[in-house]
Amino acid sequence: MNLTFSPEEQAFCEQVRRFLADALPSDISQRVRLGRHLRADDYLRWQNILSEQGWLASNWPKEFGGPGWGPVQRHIFDEECAAAHAPTVVPFGVNMVAPVIMKFGSVEQQQHYLPRILSNQDWWCQGYSEPGAGSDLAGLNTRAVRDGDHYIVNGQKTWTTLGQHANMLFCLVRTDPDAKKQAGISFLLIDMQSPGITVRPIITLDGAHEVNEVFLDNVRVPVENRVGEEGQGWTCAKFLLTHERTGIAGLGHAKQALRHLKSLASRIQHRGKPLLELPSFRQRVVKAELELMALEVTNLRVIAAARDGGVPGAESSLLKVRGSELRQELSELTRRALGPAALPFFPDFLHGEGSLDDERAQSAAASAQYFNRRKLSIYGGANEIQKSIVAKTILNM
Amino acid sequence: MDFALTDEQRMLEETLTRLVADQVSPEQRRAMLAAAPNRASALWRTFAELGLLHMSFSEDVGGLGGDGTDLMIIMQALGRGLVPEPYLAGLVLPGQLLAVTANSEQQTRWLAPLLEGEHQLALAWQEIGARYDAFTVSTQATQQGDQWQLNGKKHVVLNLEAAAGTLVSARLANGKLGLFIVPADAPGTSTHLYRTIDDQPAGDLTLDSVKLPLTNCLSEDVSDKLAEVLAVGRAALCAQAIGAMEEACDQTLAYLKERKQFGVPLSTFQALQHRMVDMHLHLEQSRSMAILAATSLALPASERDYKIAAAKAYCGESARFIAEQAIQLHGAMGMTEECYVANYAKHLVMFDHYLGDSDYHLETVSELLKVA
Numbered sequence: 001m002n003l004t005f006s007p008e009e010q011a012f013c014e015q016v017r018r019f020l021a022d023a024l025p026s027d028i029s030q031r032v033r034l035g036r037h038l039r040a041d042d043y044l045r046w047q048n049i050l051s052e053q054g055w056l057a058s059n060w061p062k063e064f065g066g067p068g069w070g071p072v073q074r075h076i077f078d079e080e081c082a083a084a085h086a087p088t089v090v091p092f093g094v095n096m097v098a099p100v101i102m103k104f105g106s107v108e109q110q111q112h113y114l115p116r117i118l119s120n121q122d123w124w125c126q127g128y129s130e131p132g133a134g135s136d137l138a139g140l141n142t143r144a145v146r147d148g149d150h151y152i153v154n155g156q157k158t159w160t161t162l163g164q165h166a167n168m169l170f171c172l173v174r175t176d177p178d179a180k181k182q183a184g185i186s187f188l189l190i191d192m193q194s195p196g197i198t199v200r201p202i203i204t205l206d207g208a209h210e211v212n213e214v215f216l217d218n219v220r221v222p223v224e225n226r227v228g229e230e231g232q233g234w235t236c237a238k239f240l241l242t243h244e245r246t247g248i249a250g251l252g253h254a255k256q257a258l259r260h261l262k263s264l265a266s267r268i269q270h271r272g273k274p275l276l277e278l279p280s281f282r283q284r285v286v287k288a289e290l291e292l293m294a295l296e297v298t299n300l301r302v303i304a305a306a307r308d309g310g311v312p313g314a315e316s317s318l319l320k321v322r323g324s325e326l327r328q329e330l331s332e333l334t335r336r337a338l339g340p341a342a343l344p345f346f347p348d349f350l351h352g353e354g355s356l357d358d359e360r361a362q363s364a365a366a367s368a369q370y371f372n373r374r375k376l377s378i379y380g381g382a383n384e385i386q387k388s389i390v391a392k393t394i395l396n397m
Numbered sequence: 398m399d400f401a402l403t404d405e406q407r408m409l410e411e412t413l414t415r416l417v418a419d420q421v422s423p424e425q426r427r428a429m430l431a432a433a434p435n436r437a438s439a440l441w442r443t444f445a446e447l448g449l450l451h452m453s454f455s456e457d458v459g460g461l462g463g464d465g466t467d468l469m470i471i472m473q474a475l476g477r478g479l480v481p482e483p484y485l486a487g488l489v490l491p492g493q494l495l496a497v498t499a500n501s502e503q504q505t506r507w508l509a510p511l512l513e514g515e516h517q518l519a520l521a522w523q524e525i526g527a528r529y530d531a532f533t534v535s536t537q538a539t540q541q542g543d544q545w546q547l548n549g550k551k552h553v554v555l556n557l558e559a560a561a562g563t564l565v566s567a568r569l570a571n572g573k574l575g576l577f578i579v580p581a582d583a584p585g586t587s588t589h590l591y592r593t594i595d596d597q598p599a600g601d602l603t604l605d606s607v608k609l610p611l612t613n614c615l616s617e618d619v620s621d622k623l624a625e626v627l628a629v630g631r632a633a634l635c636a637q638a639i640g641a642m643e644e645a646c647d648q649t650l651a652y653l654k655e656r657k658q659f660g661v662p663l664s665t666f667q668a669l670q671h672r673m674v675d676m677h678l679h680l681e682q683s684r685s686m687a688i689l690a691a692t693s694l695a696l697p698a699s700e701r702d703y704k705i706a707a708a709k710a711y712c713g714e715s716a717r718f719i720a721e722q723a724i725q726l727h728g729a730m731g732m733t734e735e736c737y738v739a740n741y742a743k744h745l746v747m748f749d750h751y752l753g754d755s756d757y758h759l760e761t762v763s764e765l766l767k768v769a
Contacts, residue, residue, distance in 0.1 A: 001400050001466045003692050009398075072398065262768045276768065286763045290686075290711045293704075297685030304400050318678055390677065391670035395650055 035365025082252025093124035127171030144173035163212040185233035206368035249323030317386040324376035417478035434598035445514030465691035469636040476640025486555035491518035519560035521551035538567035557600035632690035679715040706761035713749035720745035
């Protein structure tokens with residue numbers, strides 16, 4: 001066994017690093033570094049640069065216009081992007097609906113939608129959760145009734161991330177209310193400009209507008225916008241969730257957060273000495289360091305298994321649980337490190353154009369991010385759901 | 398980056414798994430523990446025949462040149478079966494220290510028979526006032542003419558009774574740490590023998606004006622080599638703990654599926670499912686750390702010590718967690734001597750007390766923590 005990258009992989013790492021140094025606009029990386037909310041234009045500028053480089057769809061095979069990278073290259077790319085404070089690519093098109101369209105979509109759907117994702121023409125959002133269907137996703141109630149060549153869709157979706165910028169929605173709907181829970185679900189692609197769609201912001205406890213409610217009121221969706229057969233939506237949904245969870249450990253972000261924490265805690269003074277020398281604080285940093293080391297190797301084990309032909313399975317649930325717990329701990333330690341400086345709240349600075357003096361700007365986002373990171377153990381299947389998945393699929397309980 | 402085993406390593410793993418399954422059932426293990434620990438067992442002779450005793454030694458001392466992964470495979474299999482053989486304490490630790498300190502004459506006398514299974518050894522590095530610190534040594538060695546004289550006391554020396562000779566660290570007059578081989582019958586030695594709470598034969602060794610010829614001095618400055626060999630030992634212990642954690646998890650899971658209360662198997666209760674998953678999470682994360690340790694042995698000393706301390710600290714806490722959960726999930730049965738998983742629980746808790754516990758190793762990580 002060995003844990004080192006091959007010379008080719010190291011060269012690739014250098015290539016990505018050089019590209020990021022040259023191509024990532026500094027105003028965007030600065031916003032990411034300070035934890036300010038990104039505007040639609042920030043995402044698009046960066047994704048257009050990636051698209052031009054051919055690296056936007058890092059998980060796509062060559063036949064669909066992706067770079068054809070393997071799991072190791074994708075891992076290196078993600079880590080380097082996080083280290084350089086590049087924005088996370090909005091995943092709903094490239095990483096979520098695209099694999100579903102590739103696997104279950106018709107040739108026409110593939111030819112129409114995939115190039116539009118690659119060129120950032122479409123901004124996709126996700127219509128999964130409903131007010132009455134969270135962890136119990138298959139309990140969803142949004143109805144789609146067939147009317148000639150269309151479905152008439154009625155219902156409400158929620159937690160729709162960045163839906164305020166989106167022009168396309170992939171949506172789980174109930175097409176057969178009499179079939180068993182999972183069997184009556186279909187997967188529809190819906191134009192957000194359709195009459196009857198209303199998007200309302202949900203402001204989260206950190207003051208951010210990240211998620212939305214989406215109301216569907218007699219929305220007409222052409223039948224050709226269905227992916228897969230009627231009633232096969234759950235198969236698509238599960239396939240997509242596995243993809244959603246693979247990157248969800250967010251190890252690149254955890255590494256970056258730990259680097260930031262250590263540098264912060266060695267600058268901040270506590271009784272005339274760096275905070276990092278306070279034993280109780282240092283102990284928690286050391287434990288976070290250990291957890292990160294373990295997660296990194298676990299992640300490499302999963303990547304190596306994928307490279308050697310395995311499919312992402314329940315191991316991604318393990319990574320999700322431990323990865324989200326670690327990132328939450330790091331956000332907790334970062335907030336604590338700042339002490340009283342974690343108290344002032346500048347929402348205008350965080351999502352607006354305003355400016356703050358350097359010192360305030362450095363600490364402005366820490367507490368808001370701490371609250372924002374609570375989402376990590378809730379989204380993509382709450383950690384308790386992940387544990388039930390492991391119990392069922394790995395331990396056969 | 399490669400986590401796959403080579404063909405030879407897969408064969409090694411299969412051989413050991415079969416051997417442990419055939420020869421170390423719970424009943425056989427009880428019989429092995431009841432036997433006197435002062436001579437080699439049938440299983441040890443089988444180890445010798447299979448070349449297992451040569452595995453972790455370099456080719457220039459007559460070994461097979463196995464690396465950290467090979468040692469991990471062996472230790473993990475021994476841990477799975479809780480095999481009561483002093484593979485680490487009686488072979489690898491003293492043997493590897495001999496291999497890097499002894500001259501050819503000393504190797505012929507002590508190392509060659511060790512690898513052939515003709516005798517076993519022990520390593521006495523620990524003292525009662527120093528807890529886990531191998532470099533706080535009050536045992537003294539003074540050279541008088543053509544002999545050395547040793548005075549002091551060594552604490553919890555594993556495999557002491559069976560050892561034909563014990564490697565003893567001692568402070569020299571010049572302040573450096575020396576290493577000596579003390580034959581079992583050397584006049585002036587006395588032993589207080591016992592078993593550890595997890596069934597390992599051990600003892601305290603008192604050295605009262607023990608006189609040794611010059612040829613019994615293995616090194617007059619052994620600190621770096623001792624650190625190197627203790628690192629090997631820590632990586633090996635992590636691997637052994639992984640094997641024991643696997644088995645503790647498997648036995649607990651099987652019990653949850655079989656034991657019924659309220660008319661249904663325990664495994665149907667979500668609170669217990671999630672506890673079982675937490676055990677599994679600890680196991681998989683610890684496995685990653687044990688792999689990290691096994692692949693770090695050849696790194697420069699400070700990087701090696703950092704990673705191995707991290708692994709030992711991490712595995713120590715996970716091992717205790719898994720042990721406590723295994724007992725809890727077995728209910729009152731888990732408290733009994735009769736319940737086999739209790740043996741694993743004892744080993745997994747006490748694992749933390751060998752070659753430095755989590756606190757000791759967390760301090761090392763803390764000292765070596767890279768900030769930038």
